[in-house]
Amino acid sequence: MTDSTNFSVRSTAALKNGEVRANFRRAMDGLMAKRAAVFADPAEWQALRALGASIKARALARLPALLVRLEERCRANGIAVHWAENAAEANELVLSLLRAHGATRLVKGKSMVSEEMGLNEFLEEHGVESLESDLGEYVIQLDHETPSHIIMPAIHKNRRQIARLFGEKIRNAEYTEDVDALTAIARRVLRKKFEEADAGLSGVNFAVAETGTLVLVENEGNGRMSTHVPPLHVAVMGIEKVVERLEDVPPLLSLLTRSATGQIVTTYVNMISGPRAPDEKDGPREVHLVILDNGRSRIFQDPELAATLRCIRCGACMNHCPVYTRVGGHAYEAVTPGPIGKVLNPQMEGLAARRELPHASSLCGACVEVCPVEIPITELLVRLRGEAAHASPGSTVLQAGEALDPAEDRAWAIWRWVFGSPSHYRLASRLLTRLRFVPRPRVGPLRAWTSVRTAPRPAPRSLHELAKERGVPDA
Numbered sequence: 014m015t016d017s018t019n020f021s022v023r024s025t026a027a028l029k030n031g032e033v034r035a036n037f038r039r040a041m042d043g044l045m046a047k048r049a050a051v052f053a054d055p056a057e058w059q060a061l062r063a064l065g066a067s068i069k070a071r072a073l074a075r076l077p078a079l080l081v082r083l084e085e086r087c088r089a090n091g092i093a094v095h096w097a098e099n100a101a102e103a104n105e106l107v108l109s110l111l112r113a114h115g116a117t118r119l120v121k122g123k124s125m126v127s128e129e130m131g132l133n134e135f136l137e138e139h140g141v142e143s144l145e146s147d148l149g150e151y152v153i154q155l156d157h158e159t160p161s162h163i164i165m166p167a168i169h170k171n172r173r174q175i176a177r178l179f180g181e182k183i184r185n186a187e188y189t190e191d192v193d194a195l196t197a198i199a200r201r202v203l204r205k206k207f208e209e210a211d212a213g214l215s216g217v218n219f220a221v222a223e224t225g226t227l228v229l230v231e232n233e234g235n236g237r238m239s240t241h242v243p244p245l246h247v248a249v250m251g252i253e254k255v256v257e258r259l260e261d262v263p264p265l266l267s268l269l270t271r272s273a274t275g276q277i278v279t280t281y282v283n284m285i286s287g288p289r290a291p292d293e294k295d296g297p298r299e300v301h302l303v304i305l306d307n308g309r310s311r312i313f314q315d316p317e318l319a320a321t322l323r324c325i326r327c328g329a330c331m332n333h334c335p336v337y338t339r340v341g342g343h344a345y346e347a348v349t350p351g352p353i354g355k356v357l358n359p360q361m362e363g364l365a366a367r368r369e370l371p372h373a374s375s376l377c378g379a380c381v382e383v384c385p386v387e388i389p390i391t392e393l394l395v396r397l398r399g400e401a402a403h404a405s406p407g408s409t410v411l412q413a414g415e416a417l418d419p420a421e422d423r424a425w426a427i428w429r430w431v432f433g434s435p436s437h438y439r440l441a442s443r444l445l446t447r448l449r450f451v452p453r454p455r456v457g458p459l460r461a462w463t464s465v466r467t468a469p470r471p472a473p474r475s476l477h478e479l480a481k482e483r484g485v486p487d488a
């Protein structure tokens with residue numbers, strides 16, 4: 014369970030770290046500009062995102078049936094399908110598949126679900142070398158870190174930091190700050206690992222129920238190498254990745270790549286529909302799909318919060334969030350940081366365990382404006398704030414009503430009393446005008462606000478008093 018003060022502590026530390034702030038500022042400014050350029054036509058953007066939202070909403074409306082269909086079609090294609098209730102089960106499943114094939118060396122394409130499972134650590138504990146082959150993931154694995162962004166996991170590092178890291182951790186790597194040379198060093202190491210690997214593991218961007226196809230997008234070719242070079246390919250996905258038809262994929266791909274990196278299309282779009290056929294010269298001899306629930310079916314039960322599952326993990330909400338872009342991804346200490354993480358993690362791990370996250374937002378709505386599948390993130394955050402304090406009737410939210418902050422509850426009780434009747438309101442405003450010279454607080458719960466802002470001083474006379482003096486009739 015996460016200490017409830019941790020987000021405050023970590024975000025404060027991040028704000029004081031000039032290098033982290035500069036790295037994020039530079040990267041996010043670039044990503045925002047690229048996204049704006051590829052969505053320059055507002056009418057096209059609105060039409061496409063409405064289509065994307067409707068595709069995901071349609072898939073969610075039929076989620077159980079589509080998952081059954083996906084399993085049938087995958088099996089018909091020769092892909093073995095496995096179901097995991099939680100991360101521990103998924104890890105055991107992957108390990109048993111590797112053991113059944115005598116595999117001790119695994120190369121991984123990028124997969125946020127495997128991060129959610131803590132797969133690398135689990136496999137290392139059980140004697141399996143699990144190597145990240147996405148360049149950003151490889152960098153943070155070398156430095157024993159977690160991703161700070163869902164699309165660009167090492168975005169918090171600049172090239173000097175990566176140069177130092179490669180110089181320290183990679184044998185025979187000369188120190189260089191040249192980006193191409195750094196990439197070449199990583200490629201040299203990874204090429205050899207691809208050749209030696211007994212198995213490859215990948216995530217899934219979209220799984221097509223109609224055809225049993227696993228769609229995977231990437232820019233580096235490592236995803237293709239991980240899924241095609243080793244004899245065994247294991248794909249892991251959350252239940253929400255299923256879409257109904259093949260024709261649903263192109264609009265979602267367009268929204269995903271443009272929102273994520275400002276690319277019209279990624280360098281590679283892999284569509285995996287089964288293992289190597291007898292007359293084919295390459296490809297894995299076996300393909301397995303592990304479908305993970307891990308709390309998603311609970312989220313699915315709530316008609317409002319189920320919108321969380323529409324997320325296509327583009328990261329645009331992070332790139333535009335005024336909180337995320339300043340404190341960075343590690344402050345959240347979560348696999349999914351930023352706005353969607355503030356909605357997703359409390360639902361998956363519990364509101365008491367993640368009590369600070371729904372509050373770590375100004376509700377400015379920048380995330381909602383750029384979300385390509387129209388997830389009403391701010392509305393969901395407000396809903397979760399309410400659920401944290403008082404569970405709604407029939408609530409299925411984990412730890413609903415268990416994160417009540419007594420001070421906040423008292424503050425809202427006072428607010429209700431003041432605004433609940435005209436006489437209370439008048440009394441309170443009169444009292445405030447009389448107390449206007451009381452020193453503004455430098456300590457206590459208002460400190461976080463007043464340390465960076467000047468606390469407002471009440472006017473000498475309330476509006477009602479002034480109106481009364483001028484003979485304005487009371488409403």
Ligand code: SF4
Pocket residue numbers: 272323324325326327328329330331353380383384385386387388
């Ligand atoms: S919530 Fe929307 S903007 Fe954020 S990652 Fe998901 S799809 Fe992208």
